[in-house]
Each structure stands twice: as structure tokens, then as C-alpha cells.
Amino acid sequence: MVGTNTAFDSAVIRRDFPLLAKEIDGKPLVYLDSANTSQKPNIVIDTMAKFMRESYAPINRSAYTLAANATELFENARNAVAKFINSNNSREIIFTKNATEALNLIVNSWGRANLQRGDVVLLTHMEHHANIVPWQMLQQERGIELRWVPLTSDFQLDLSSLESLLTGVKVFSFTSMSNVLGTINPVEKLCAAAHAAGALAIVDACQSVPHAPTDVQAWGADFAMFSSHKMCGPSGLGVLWGREEILQAMPPYLGGGNMISEVRLDGFTCAELPAKFEAGTPAIAEVVGLGAAVEYLSSVGMANIRQHEIATSSYVLEMLTSRFGDDITIHGPRNPELRGATFSFAFRGIHPHDLSQVLDQSNVCVRAGHHCAKPLMKIIGANATARASFYLYNTTADADALADALDSASDIF
Amino acid sequence: MPGIEDLYREIILDHYRTPRNRGELPPPAVSCEGNNPLCGDDICIYLDVADGVVRDVKFSGQGCSISQSSTSMMTVAVKGKTVAEVQAFVRRFKHMMTLTEGDDEVDQSINLGDIEALQGVVKFPVRIKCATLGWNTLLEALKETQN
Structure with missing residues (x-):
């Protein structure tokens, strides 16, 4: 495990990740x-x-020592996640x-309780399908109105008309960082603007929480959500953070075991937070794994990771541009301070599917497709893009390997 | 890992670089859209059938080399065939792409010609959908002509 030193070296970090060897x-694999x-x-x-070998047991519902210890490990992980994003307390971590699912929970619980025909939800043109489709489902059911913040020519949110777009809006739900463009949005400013208009602020933080320090209280947000599997934790687990008083006032979403304090033949009473929104047996070992992931990321230092990715972005942008010039088009901001190290690009007219297939011959793993953001793809005028995204364990050698593999793609097409 | 040369055979790249029958046909030709939700590729097939014979076929849309070349080769192959011949031809192709179960309805004597070059795609399972996109869209278009 990496110590709390500030000498960040991705070549050393990557030794912590067995699959990268x-x-x-x-x-070698270039992930x-x-x-x-x-x-x-x-x-x-x-x-x-270790947890499954030595400590596995049900949580929250059995009195024996093994179960009590498993529950404690599970709740320790919740506390670690709360601390990681500076939540006020761990009852706010669902x-x-x-x-x-976290977004669907908000739309189905808060949305159905608070939004009626004609109410307005503001989204942006750079949202993932997960922050579009649940709202559209509610739109079909309720006749709510969806409004959109457009983009500027340099792939930022166009905030010039934000105040008028926010007029009469009940919810402003936006991404902290685009999974396609890499654009980092001014979350604090957007939350403040939402609140000034009397709207709720929801932050899809999936792309930023793994890569930069997160302080949900400093953001001033009402809800945020992110996935375990993008931040070194296991898949099958997401996190919803919400302000306690809002979560308290919301009706439950999924019903069943664990989320009740009382069930009678004529009705039920909800459990306290966070159990109220955690029906059924949760992903126990996965939560414990996520706890280890946030401890790991904290020990590396989120500020160090952010600095590493700014440096990576500078290197990647300069290197790809100097090697390929106009043959490569990067769909995203050029300023490394305003973006994460996620690069969607078009290369010499080669279709992204063909590109990723050829890169695979060099073990270079990139995504090709629409990245679950079809409205955005249409706006930037691409059916599909190739996307190379970097993390704490990626080195400049990985970037160079990408460029070398791109060269080999030109030989075929 | 299978070699990339199995996928990008010269005849495939030729049809990708110089697609045949690219364009549109006005009504009364039918048109049918197909897309691959996984990658966002889309193809539109224009089909002119008269007296049970494919008089003309064209295609438009965007896609990778495999989907574009496969569709291009398909248009060349089906033009002038009867509807029944086209259906048997599509079955033969999809069987080669290991998508149809059993051999009962597949006429193995049908010669796929250049299209045999697409057999290499089977080694890259993720790309089979690319290769069959145009063909499935053609079947939909055929149904339209029969309505």
C-alpha cells in the first residue's frame, strides 16, 4: 500500500494493481x-x-458475534465514504x-412526491443517459417539462442564459464532469445558481469523485451520486449522498426488508436513514471493498491524483497534437485545468470501432461508441468517438503507446 | 488473439473505401432504418421490389468498415434476385456468421462469393453485429415491401 507521501509516482502506484502487470x-496491457x-x-x-474468508455474515439483523462484527465492518465503510466526500454524517450515505439506480431513486421518490404536470427540470447537453432517461420516464408519466443548458464552442456549459433557464425550475441536475468531453463543470457555482432560483441541485459526480477531492458541503449540493467501480472499488455498488432533511422528507423507493421499522397487516412504518432507502440485503462484501478503496485513494491523496491528471492531460494534449496535428480531433477543452484526463477523439476519418479494434492489437484498451450520451454525440456531430481515459495508475508511457498504436491504424486504413 | 488481417481483408477494405450502391431511392421504393444501439451505427436500406424481384437497392448511413462493407457487398449480391432467393441468401450469410441454429433451412450450395471474406469477423464476436446490421435491415425492408 502506498504511504501518505506526496511524492506521487504513477509507475509505483501501478504496482498496486495486479491486472496492470x-x-x-x-x-503489456495499456488500460x-x-x-x-x-x-x-x-x-x-x-x-x-479476507472479509469473505473470515468475517462474512448478514448485517443489521442477527445478534451473534459474527454478524455484529460484519455489521461493524460494513458501517465502518459507510463512515469512510462519508468522510471521503465530507458528508455531514453517515446517515446521508445510501x-x-x-x-x-441512485438517480432513479431520486426521480421516483423525490420526483414523484414533488413534481407535477408543467414543473420544470433543468438538465444539460452533456449528461449521461442515466441523468436523462429517468427524467424522461417521469415526463411521460407526469408531463413535466425538461429544459437543457447548451454548450459553448469550447465544450463548456454555456451559462450566459442560466438565470433565465432556471426561471421556474424545480430541479437542476447536472454532471460534475462530462464522461465524453472531460469538461469539469463549476459545481459550486451551479448549485448556488440553482438555489438562488429555488431549485434543488443534483450532481452526477461519477466522473469526478474518483479523480479529485470532493466536498459535498462546499459544493452546496442537495444530492450527489457516484459509482464504486470507477474509483477502484467493486462493481454492483453505487452511492447516493443526500442532505439529511431532504432524505427524511422523501417517501421510500424500494420496499422490503431492512427499510422498515414496523410492518402490520394494515401498513408499515419506514426505518430511519439510511436503512429507509436500503431495502433487501445489500452488496455486503462490495461495500467493505469500497471502504478499502476510499482508504486507498485517501492514502494516495485525491489532490495528488488531480495534479497527476492535470499533468497527464497536458502531456496527452501536447503529444497527440504534435504527433498528429490536424489528423486528430479532440472533442473537449484544451485547458488541462478545466478538464479531466478523458479524451474523446476522431482520428484520420477511421471509424472508432475500427480504431479500437486495431488498438487492441497493441493491447491498448479504449472505448468506442456513444458513451451513453447520444444527445451530446449528436450535438458534437459524431455518431461515435474513440475515448481514452487515464487514471492514477496511467503513465506517459501509456499515452505514448496509444499514439504508437494510432500510427499502426493508419497503415491499415 | 486472432490476427487483424482475418478481419480487414482487402475485399472488405475495398468496399469500405469505395462503397457500391450508396445513395437513396425515392418512393415507391421502401426505406428501412436499422441501428446498433451499442455503438450508434445506423444504416438505411432503400429497396425497390417489383413482381417479386429486387430491381434496385441502395443504402445510406454511418458505420464502421465492417458494417459499411458488408452492406455494400450485400447490395451487389441481392440486386436482380427474387425475394425468395434473397431470403435464402440472407439465411446462408447469417449461418456463416453462426447466427442461425441448425442447418435445415440453410442451402449450403448458395455461393456467397466475395462475401465469404466476412467469415473472419466470426473470430471477433463483438463485430458480428456490425457485419449483420445491413442484412437484418434488408430483411425488415423486405417485410415492408410485402405489406
């Missing part, structure tokens, strides 16, 4: 798909295996199946 056909899902460090793998 893997070779295919004698060539550039962390915006999709991240690789796992030994500490997460070992913590989960574990869900994934971040998509």
Missing part, C-alpha cells in the same frame, strides 16, 4: 478505459477476500446498486 501475447470502469488495487481485492 498482465501481458497478452507478450505485450485507458477508466472512465468506463477502473482497475482494482490489491488492498481492495485482499480486503474483500448504498445503491449503482449510480444509475
Whole structure:
């Protein structure tokens, strides 16, 4: 495990991730798909295996020592997650199946209780389908209105008309960082603008929480959600953070075991937070694994990770531009301070599917497609893009390997 | 890992670089759209059938080399065939792409010609949907002509 030193070295960090040492056909793996899902460090793998070997038991519902200890480990992880994003307390941390379920929870619980025909929800043109489709489902059911913040020509949110767009809005739900463009949005400013208009502020934080320090209280947000699997934790687990008084006032979403304090033949009473929104047996070992992931990321230092990714962005932008000039088009901001290290690009007219196939011959793993953001793809005028996304364990050698592999793609097409 | 040369055979790249029958047909030709939700590729097939014979076929849309070349080769192959011949031809193709169960309805004597080059795609399972996109859209268009 990496100590709390500030001498950040991704070449050392990557030794914590066993899969990154893997070779295919004698060539090293170049994993550039962390915006999709991240690789796992030994500490997460070992913590989960140790938990299942030595401590596994049901949580919250049995009196024996083994179960009490498992519950404590589970709740320790919740506390670690709360601290990681500077939540006011751990009752505000709800574990869900994934971040998509967290958004569906808000729309179905808060949305159905508070939004009627004609009410307005403001979204942006750079949202993931998970922050579009649940609202559209409510739109079909309730006849709510959806409004959109457009983009500027340099791939930022166009905030010039934000005040008028927010007029009469009940909810402003936006991403903290685009999974396609890499654009980092001014979350504090957007939350403040939402509140000034009397709207709720929801932050889809999936792309930023793994990569930069997060302080939900400083953001001034009402809700935020993110996924475990993008931040070195296991898949099958998402986190919903919400302000306690709002969560208190919301009706439950899924009904069943664990979320009740009383069930009678003529009705039920909800459990206290966070159990109220955690029906059924949760992903127990996964939560414990996520606890290990946030401890790991904290020990590396989120500010260090952010600095590393700014440096990575500078390197990638300069290197790709100097090697390929106009042959490469990067759909996203040029300023490394305003973006994460996620690069969607078009290259010499080669279709992204063909590109990723050829890159795979060099074990370079990139995503090709619409990245679950079809409205955005249409706006930037691409059916699909290739996307290379970097994380704490990626080095400049990975970026160079990407460029070398791109060269080889030109030889075929 | 299978070699990339199995996928990008010269005849495939030729049809990708110089697609045949690209364009549109006005009504009364039918048009049908198909898309691959996984990657966002879309293809539109225009089909002119008269007296049970494919008089003309064209295609438009965006996609990768495999979907574009496969559709291009398909249009060349089906033009002038009867509807029944086209259906048997599509079955033969999809069987090659290991998408149809059993051999009962597949006429193995049908010669796929250049289209055999697409057999290499089977080694790259993720791309089979690319290769069959145009063909499935053609079947939908055929249904439209029969309505």
C-alpha cells in the first residue's frame, strides 16, 4: 500500500494493481478505459477476500458475534465514504446498486412526491443517459417539462442564459464532469445558481469523485451520486449522498426488508436513514471493498491524483497534437485545468470501432461508441468517438503507446 | 488473439473505401432504418421490389468498415434476385456468421462469393453485429415491401 507521501509516482502506484502487470501475447496491457470502469488495487481485492474468508455474515439483523462484527465492518465503510466526500454524517450515505439506480431513486421518490404536470427540470447537453432517461420516464408519466443548458464552442456549459433557464425550475441536475468531453463543470457555482432560483441541485459526480477531492458541503449540493467501480472499488455498488432533511422528507423507493421499522397487516412504518432507502440485503462484501478503496485513494491523496491528471492531460494534449496535428480531433477543452484526463477523439476519418479494434492489437484498451450520451454525440456531430481515459495508475508511457498504436491504424486504413 | 488481417481483408477494405450502391431511392421504393444501439451505427436500406424481384437497392448511413462493407457487398449480391432467393441468401450469410441454429433451412450450395471474406469477423464476436446490421435491415425492408 502506498504511504501518505506526496511524492506521487504513477509507475509505483501501478504496482498496486495486479491486472496492470498482465501481458497478452507478450505485450503489456495499456488500460485507458477508466472512465468506463477502473482497475482494482490489491488492498481492495485482499480486503474483500479476507472479509469473505473470515468475517462474512448478514448485517443489521442477527445478534451473534459474527454478524455484529460484519455489521461493524460494513458501517465502518459507510463512515469512510462519508468522510471521503465530507458528508455531514453517515446517515446521508445510501448504498445503491449503482449510480444509475441512485438517480432513479431520486426521480421516483423525490420526483414523484414533488413534481407535477408543467414543473420544470433543468438538465444539460452533456449528461449521461442515466441523468436523462429517468427524467424522461417521469415526463411521460407526469408531463413535466425538461429544459437543457447548451454548450459553448469550447465544450463548456454555456451559462450566459442560466438565470433565465432556471426561471421556474424545480430541479437542476447536472454532471460534475462530462464522461465524453472531460469538461469539469463549476459545481459550486451551479448549485448556488440553482438555489438562488429555488431549485434543488443534483450532481452526477461519477466522473469526478474518483479523480479529485470532493466536498459535498462546499459544493452546496442537495444530492450527489457516484459509482464504486470507477474509483477502484467493486462493481454492483453505487452511492447516493443526500442532505439529511431532504432524505427524511422523501417517501421510500424500494420496499422490503431492512427499510422498515414496523410492518402490520394494515401498513408499515419506514426505518430511519439510511436503512429507509436500503431495502433487501445489500452488496455486503462490495461495500467493505469500497471502504478499502476510499482508504486507498485517501492514502494516495485525491489532490495528488488531480495534479497527476492535470499533468497527464497536458502531456496527452501536447503529444497527440504534435504527433498528429490536424489528423486528430479532440472533442473537449484544451485547458488541462478545466478538464479531466478523458479524451474523446476522431482520428484520420477511421471509424472508432475500427480504431479500437486495431488498438487492441497493441493491447491498448479504449472505448468506442456513444458513451451513453447520444444527445451530446449528436450535438458534437459524431455518431461515435474513440475515448481514452487515464487514471492514477496511467503513465506517459501509456499515452505514448496509444499514439504508437494510432500510427499502426493508419497503415491499415 | 486472432490476427487483424482475418478481419480487414482487402475485399472488405475495398468496399469500405469505395462503397457500391450508396445513395437513396425515392418512393415507391421502401426505406428501412436499422441501428446498433451499442455503438450508434445506423444504416438505411432503400429497396425497390417489383413482381417479386429486387430491381434496385441502395443504402445510406454511418458505420464502421465492417458494417459499411458488408452492406455494400450485400447490395451487389441481392440486386436482380427474387425475394425468395434473397431470403435464402440472407439465411446462408447469417449461418456463416453462426447466427442461425441448425442447418435445415440453410442451402449450403448458395455461393456467397466475395462475401465469404466476412467469415473472419466470426473470430471477433463483438463485430458480428456490425457485419449483420445491413442484412437484418434488408430483411425488415423486405417485410415492408410485402405489406
